[in-house]
Amino acid sequence: MQTRQIKTDGLKQQILEAGSGPLVLLIHGFPELGISWRAQVQALADAGYHAVAPDMRGYGGTDKPAARDAYSILHLVGDMVDLVRALGDTECVVVGHDWGAPVAWHCALTRPDLFRAVVGLSVPFQPRRPKGPPTAAMAAISKRLGLGELYINQFQADDAHAVFEADVAAGLRKGFYAYDGATPEDRQSTGFIPEGETFISTVPDDAPLPPWMTPEHFAEYVAAFSAGGFRGPLDWYRNLDRNWALTAHLQDARIRVPAAFVVGERDPVRHYAGQHEAGLKDWLTDLRMKVVVPGAGHWIQQERADAVNGLLIQFLSEL
Template sequence: MTSQTRLLQTDGLTQHILEAGSGPLVLLIHGFPELSISWRAQVQVLADAGYHAVAPDMRGYGGTDKPAGTDAYGILDLVGDMVDLVRALGETSCVVVGHDWGAPVAWHCALLRPDLFRAVFGLSVPFQPRRAKGPPTPAMAAISKRLGRGDLYISRFQAADAHEPFDADPATALRKGFYGYDGATPDERQSTGFIPEGEDFISVVPDDATLPPWMGEAHFAGYVAAFSAGGFKGPLDWYRRLDANWAATAFLQDARITVPAAFVVGERDPVRNYSGQHEAGLKDWIPDLRMQDVIPGAGHWLQQERPDEVNRRLLEFLRGLPA
């Protein structure tokens, strides 16, 4: 079944989606710096298996609207976009799947609207409960200082001009980003997530970085075209809202995800250097965690690096859910 793209008008936002199939809705949420096309393999397999697979370009990305103000990119806005999208698709429930930044959005969809998002499947970034001790960026800075490895890139992204080096050369930024976090990249050349003084997210990756084995030139050209046109400000604004998200979600303190859930991560995903601590306690926060798996040798771009392995686990999870 061939996938197609279209625009959908939701509450105050025009969303561009990639979709295929008919049947129960499965919503696929991408992360940074990705697009709906990051889910091509999943959209096709899900459609063939009898599901309606929908992958949107998220707010600030690709063909979807890009509000100008940083305050428009909070977690409640992002969850609201997905609620609106489900309604615009004419559905009353779905399974939500998220990768990278899309995983926190998916986790919060399940946390906030379990009536609508009946199950959640997270890739690469585990659910991280709200810290009672205070907002996240000061904690990140303290950890970085203690480790002495430089600043966590998320801290660097807080700067108002952090997107400018990306906008100056989107092709190089994307090539290095995909290479630095890929499972096929040797240990000594992988990004760690920490940036020494005088360097930035792009410069820490070797200049001779190549496209990962799974990334063809035509596929890469789609990313370059989208980010050249839309820029990186909106995507980085997601990061700039982290402390505001913490302030806006006091009502979620100690809340648990009650719907059926799964979490899959690549063994060599550099994100585990700073979010891996949350993997061990997932069952405490997600009582109905039905799958928690590590894919050997895989890096961060899990659904693109290892589509067959991700698809097998995703279909297994979906088939185990109530009809």
């Protein structure tokens, strides 16, 4: 494995890569980095693929544009199109986890000529809602359920990143713990935040690192987010309604390339995005794999690296 920086049309991207052969692009989510895919990069390289995991726009060693509008889904997909070209390829398989999953789904939705197959981890494809922007719908659902405010809505605030930056290590440690499959159910996050609380304050102060996270690996995240901050990563969330406006042309569009979806049985994201799992076959016309990994939480490629590696290589080998 090597880490290097590569210049694309839009920005300078830092990538983790290994191997040679067909290109597989691995897109991380929040609050992660390209290093979140180390186990997959190695396994895919060993299996005969060129595995590339970038730090995404706003993260780690990749550029962090100052403008909030520079973090729309069109920019994020465009970054991946540029990256494939900069790597000298004309097609690839795209894999996304967490926020990286919507990016991967939209790569396949908008450029099936370039992204020949797609895998989403943890977050299912969510078709564009014709009735209006998503944050209002999320707020209405939260109010109806009486569970508090969904953290995604809380992240819309201009200063939402400040609570993470006040204590970077605590914010990251609590976030990883709250969504981990090994965390007891009564200490896992539901994603809904009581009035007067924040995502960080709802997680116990004694939250330890998850079993799969070594202190050395954790230190890499702390260093990256201490240097780069959380404004850019949270700007992804702050573009949700803008993304809805920008993608009117994709209303009712379906993903027609070969697709797979993998989720942890105990992933808290299922509390608010799980409803879309049942309808995946209606939107992914060539859904070849749909797997629920027993006992796994949200950080599935790190929690269950061997299982995810096996599923990815199986899917790729059958293309």
